[in-house]
Amino acid sequence: xxxxxxxAAYATRLGDNALIIGQRMIxxxxxxxxxxxxxxxxxxxxxxxxxxxxFFSYAGECEGAGRSEDDFAFLRPEHEYQNLLLVEQxxxxxxxxxxxxxxxxxxxxxxxxxxxRCSDEGISDIAARACKEVRYHLRHSSQWLVRLGDxxxxxxxxxxxxxxxxxxxxxxxxxxxxxDDEMRSAFNGxxxxxxxxxxxxDVAAIVAEATLDLPDDQWMASGGKQGRHTEHFGFLLAxxxxxxxxxxxxxx
Amino acid sequence: xxxxxxxxxxxxxxxxxxxxxxxxxDAFQARIDAEEKIEAKDWMPEAYRRTLIRQISQHAHxxxxxxxxxxxxxxxxxxxxxKAILLAKIQDEAGHGLxxxxxxxxxxxxxxxxxADLLSGKAKYSSIFNYPTLTWADIGAIGWLVDGxxxxxxxxxxxxxxxxxxxxxxxxxxEESFHxxxxxxxxxxxxxxxxxxxxxxxxALNRFWWPSxxxxxxxxxxSKHSAQSMAWKIKRFSNDELRQKFIDxxxxxxxxxxxxxxxxxxRQNEETGHYEHSEIDWQxxxxxxxxxxxxxxxxxxxxxxxxxxxxxxxxxxxxHAAKKADASAAA
Ligand SMILES: [Fe+2]
Ligand SMILES: [Fe+2]
Numbered sequence: 001x002x003x004x005x006x007x008a009a010y011a012t013r014l015g016d017n018a019l020i021i022g023q024r025m026i027x028x029x030x031x032x033x034x035x036x037x038x039x040x041x042x043x044x045x046x047x048x049x050x051x052x053x054x055f056f057s058y059a060g061e062c063e064g065a066g067r068s069e070d071d072f073a074f075l076r077p078e079h080e081y082q083n084l085l086l087v088e089q090x091x092x093x094x095x096x097x098x099x100x101x102x103x104x105x106x107x108x109x110x111x112x113x114x115x116x117r118c119s120d121e122g123i124s125d126i127a128a129r130a131c132k133e134v135r136y137h138l139r140h141s142s143q144w145l146v147r148l149g150d151x152x153x154x155x156x157x158x159x160x161x162x163x164x165x166x167x168x169x170x171x172x173x174x175x176x177x178x179x180d181d182e183m184r185s186a187f188n189g190x191x192x193x194x195x196x197x198x199x200x201x202d203v204a205a206i207v208a209e210a211t212l213d214l215p216d217d218q219w220m221a222s223g224g225k226q227g228r229h230t231e232h233f234g235f236l237l238a239x240x241x242x243x244x245x246x247x248x249x250x251x252x
Numbered sequence: 253x254x255x256x257x258x259x260x261x262x263x264x265x266x267x268x269x270x271x272x273x274x275x276x277x278d279a280f281q282a283r284i285d286a287e288e289k290i291e292a293k294d295w296m297p298e299a300y301r302r303t304l305i306r307q308i309s310q311h312a313h314x315x316x317x318x319x320x321x322x323x324x325x326x327x328x329x330x331x332x333x334x335k336a337i338l339l340a341k342i343q344d345e346a347g348h349g350l351x352x353x354x355x356x357x358x359x360x361x362x363x364x365x366x367x368a369d370l371l372s373g374k375a376k377y378s379s380i381f382n383y384p385t386l387t388w389a390d391i392g393a394i395g396w397l398v399d400g401x402x403x404x405x406x407x408x409x410x411x412x413x414x415x416x417x418x419x420x421x422x423x424x425x426x427e428e429s430f431h432x433x434x435x436x437x438x439x440x441x442x443x444x445x446x447x448x449x450x451x452x453x454x455x456a457l458n459r460f461w462w463p464s465x466x467x468x469x470x471x472x473x474x475s476k477h478s479a480q481s482m483a484w485k486i487k488r489f490s491n492d493e494l495r496q497k498f499i500d501x502x503x504x505x506x507x508x509x510x511x512x513x514x515x516x517x518x519r520q521n522e523e524t525g526h527y528e529h530s531e532i533d534w535q536x537x538x539x540x541x542x543x544x545x546x547x548x549x550x551x552x553x554x555x556x557x558x559x560x561x562x563x564x565x566x567x568x569x570x571x572h573a574a575k576k577a578d579a580s581a582a583a
Contacts (some may be wrong), residue, residue: 019332023327025328026326026335026339027327029323029326029342030319030320030323030342030554030555030558031318031554031557031558031561031564032558032562033317033558033563033565033566034562034565034566035346035350036350037347038319038346039343039346039347039350042339042342042346043343045339046336046339046340046343047341049332049335049336052332053292053332053333053336053530056332070331073332074331074545093561094561094562094565095565108493134484146570146572147568147572147573148565148568148572150571150572150573150575151567151568151569151570151571151572152564152567153566154564154567155564155565155567155568156569158564161376223356226483239327239328240327240328242328243328243329243330243388244330244331247330247446247448247449248427250330250445250446250448251336251441251445252330252331252334252388252438252441252442252445252578
């Protein structure tokens with residue numbers, strides 16, 4: 001791949017994660033446990049959608065084929081989306097959504113921090129903006145994890161189950177593929193094995209404060225980065241893409 | 253947004269006298285007449301307090317329920333830009349709910365109580381949110397017409413005699429006018445688009461026109477609490493006056509879009525300059541208000557489910573806060 005192609009592919013992948021987690025959070029609008037949380041959820045989802053827009057626009061620029069942010073978001077087939085399986089998982093209950101946020105954001109923040117120092121200015125600028133937002137999201141969802149873990153017997157049991165259920169989606173975060181390697185060698189991108197050490201320490205600290213147990217090492221699901229998704233993903237895309245697919249070429 | 257009919261739909265909680273003396277009532281009215289703002293700690297007649305609690309809490313509930321019909325198109329918004337704008341709008345509405353509950357709380361009612369009244373069906377919310385959003389154009393029509401009607405209602409509320417409500421309205425109105433412009437812009441884009449898009453815009457106008465006019469509440473001759481609310485300067489204009497203003501402003505906008513208002517009797521009176529229109533279907537209005545609109549059951553079911561699903565979460569948050577308080581007291 002040429003350097004521009006590496007950047008385009010890498011920015012697309014980052015955009016996919018932001019878009020898909022944002023889309024899942026949007027499904028939670030008007031279903032929050034309290035009004036303050038309703039505001040936080042909408043606000044955070046808006047941040048992710050904004051990040052997706054920046055990453056896709058930059059991907060289009062690097063690719064140089066005239067694709068817009070919406071072409072990336074709405075007009076690709078399922079196997080071209082390279083988001084982590086974790087972010088496409090259905091929302092479940094509030095504790096499931098919080099655990100998903102903590103696991104994802106603690107990885108995403110660590111990744112973005114490295115990317116702020118990468119040698120491509122386009123990516124590092126977006127990463128710097130996103131870092132500020134994601135740091136705040138992570139603080140918020142970690143506080144919720146602690147409340148739920150420490151709160152009542154019921155909330156403790158529920159959120160421990162969420163953690164156990166979602167753990168299997170964390171493995172692929174740290175398995176580099178060719179694109180990760182190229183991003184690292186050409187642009188000083190993240191070293192995923194190093195990231196894993198940091199992520200484990202961060203997550204272990206939050207989980208301990210929440211009086212929860214870290215799940216045991218187990219079989220890990222993978223495939224998101226290769227475009228092999230879970231069954232849930234096709235439905236998410238069908239809903240998200242419907243207008244662009246039904247009215248090709250229309251302006252909105 | 254959305255204070256429609258809010259001063260008329262109270263049941264059983266309407267203005268009861270609190271046994272105030274004539275001197276107290278006269279002194280209070282004198283303050284109102286002098287355009288003084290009444291603040292939370294000031295003396296006020298019980299009926300004034302109750303009227304405001306009813307109106308502000310219904311207004312807050314409307315903001316919250318209003319998130320649902322728009323939220324219905326969030327996951328399907330046709331572009332990332334539109335998705336972001338719609339999400340920001342819905343977030344604003346949640347914020348409006350929050351300030352309004354806060355303004356009502358200054359009158360001595362708790363948010364928990366207000367929410368309980370909404371969930372039990374005792375408290376009402378604006379009838380407009382019981383209509384379905386069937387196409388993307390409905391999101392444009394809601395911003396243009398529903399936020400537009402809300403602004404007509406709310407601009408005078410910025411001068412409401414009750415200080416906390418008037419201040420909340422000043423903040424809310426700025427955001428509502430953004431929403432109105434964004435909605436109009438969606439309509440404009442559709443009307444300049446393909447035939448299919450333009451038909452979608454016309455269909456949305458057809459369905460939302462009459463319900464939007466109903467947002468101003470019953471005709472003046474049938475409006476129960478208006479006279480007292482006007483004397484207290486909670487209300488500054490009658491339902492029919494506000495509705496007329498809205499029609500007069502909106503008809504030229506529809507012309508600009510190239511859309512047809514679904515009223516074959518609509519015409520401008522050359523002498524007065526005002527548009528005359530057909531009679532509103534008040535039967536439909538009262539049906540929707542009393543629970544028989546197309547989506548009343550769905551809206552309430554979704555709100556109750558969110559509340560019930562969140563019970564364990566709120567309980568956990570309280571339990572954790574109590575543990576922390578105990579720990580810091582022991583330290
Ligand atoms: Fe509003
Ligand atoms: Fe609004």
